[in-house]
Amino acid sequence: MNKQDIKNLIALASGSFPSIQKTDLVQIGKTWEEMFGKYEYQLVRDALRTVLIYAKFFPSVSEIQEAINSLRSEQTNPKPIITDCPNCRGNGYLTIRQDGEERYCRCPCKAGERLSGWPTAPGWALDTSDIPF
Numbered sequence: 001m002n003k004q005d006i007k008n009l010i011a012l013a014s015g016s017f018p019s020i021q022k023t024d025l026v027q028i029g030k031t032w033e034e035m036f037g038k039y040e041y042q043l044v045r046d047a048l049r050t051v052l053i054y055a056k057f058f059p060s061v062s063e064i065q066e067a068i069n070s071l072r073s074e075q076t077n078p079k080p081i082i083t084d085c086p087n088c089r090g091n092g093y094l095t096i097r098q099d100g101e102e103r104y105c106r107c108p109c110k111a112g113e114r115l116s117g118w119p120t121a122p123g124w125a126l127d128t129s130d131i132p133f
């Protein structure tokens with residue numbers, strides 16, 4: 001990631017916490033650059049988005065790192081048994097549009113079991129005809 005990527009992530013996170021001080025954001029940006037600069041932007045963005053769904057406080061480095069680790073292990077350990085799920089294609093999660101924003105939620109198939117802390121996808125978002133439970 002470059003500096004602009006970090007700025008985009010900070011903007012995304014601070015949009016969730018409008019009361020945070022600008023001076024704090026400068027320091028947070030430096031820390032994130034140091035800690036997450038080595039990762040791909042899209043990976044860190046996905047991780048941050050999953051953290052923000054639950055965050056009651058501004059996300060910490062460890063929360064984001066945990067989400068990065070979990071996304072990376074999904075990427076490096078695909079489980080072929082579940083890849084024919086019509087909703088998540090074996091990722092275990094899907095993106096839905098709700099209240100005008102994109103949200104991640106857990107697929108009710110076998111792949112989604114790994115994401116037990118996530119909210120389950122609402123029925124209207126799922127093609128339930130063919131889920132390999």
Ligand SMILES: [Zn+2]
Pocket residue numbers: 085086087088089090091092093107108109110111112
């Ligand atoms: Zn699924």
